[in-house]
Amino acid sequence: MSERKDKKKVIGEPMTDEQIKVFLDNDPEAGVDADFHSLMRAYRSLREEDFERFLGFFTAAGRRVDARDPAGHTLADLIADHVRGADYLDSLRRHGG
Template identity: 65%
Template sequence: MAERKDKKKVIGEPMTDEQIKVFLDVPSEEGVSSDFHTLEKAYRALRAEDFGRFIGFFKAQGRDLNARDPEGRTLLAHIADHKKCEEYADLLREAGGTA
């Protein structure tokens, strides 16, 4: 079915704060820092603008933006070679994330 030219394609509705905060409670996998796991799950699931809001909630809880995975990498280092991650990487850097 062809898209009508008078209709704008909607990628997704803006998420509410409550929908974003759900990612703060993601249980971690055994052997993985809960803060790293939470950050990674949010990175993989949220659009950049929502991820930026998530980071604010994450930091407000006093959580570690530079938590490391089992290989010793922060999320910023982990995503460095991902295509189209620059906006996410910028958000992490602005919030105090390091590689």
């Protein structure tokens, strides 16, 4: 499959606020806290600087950074040992997680 010259793939371009806010709205699986689901989805999908911005929108909307998964873990608990999770963990802590 060849890439169209007028549709070059852009990697690393800053996301708009609207693109980041998409991660606030989602439908979690039954039994999963909506705040936890949004946090995990954003963590898995966003670069650290975009995740930081997401957390600003998230907390401004009154959402809980310390939300827990069905097993009782926060996102901070789950990513504490991730090799590339340190910056994300710092962001969570700055926002009360």
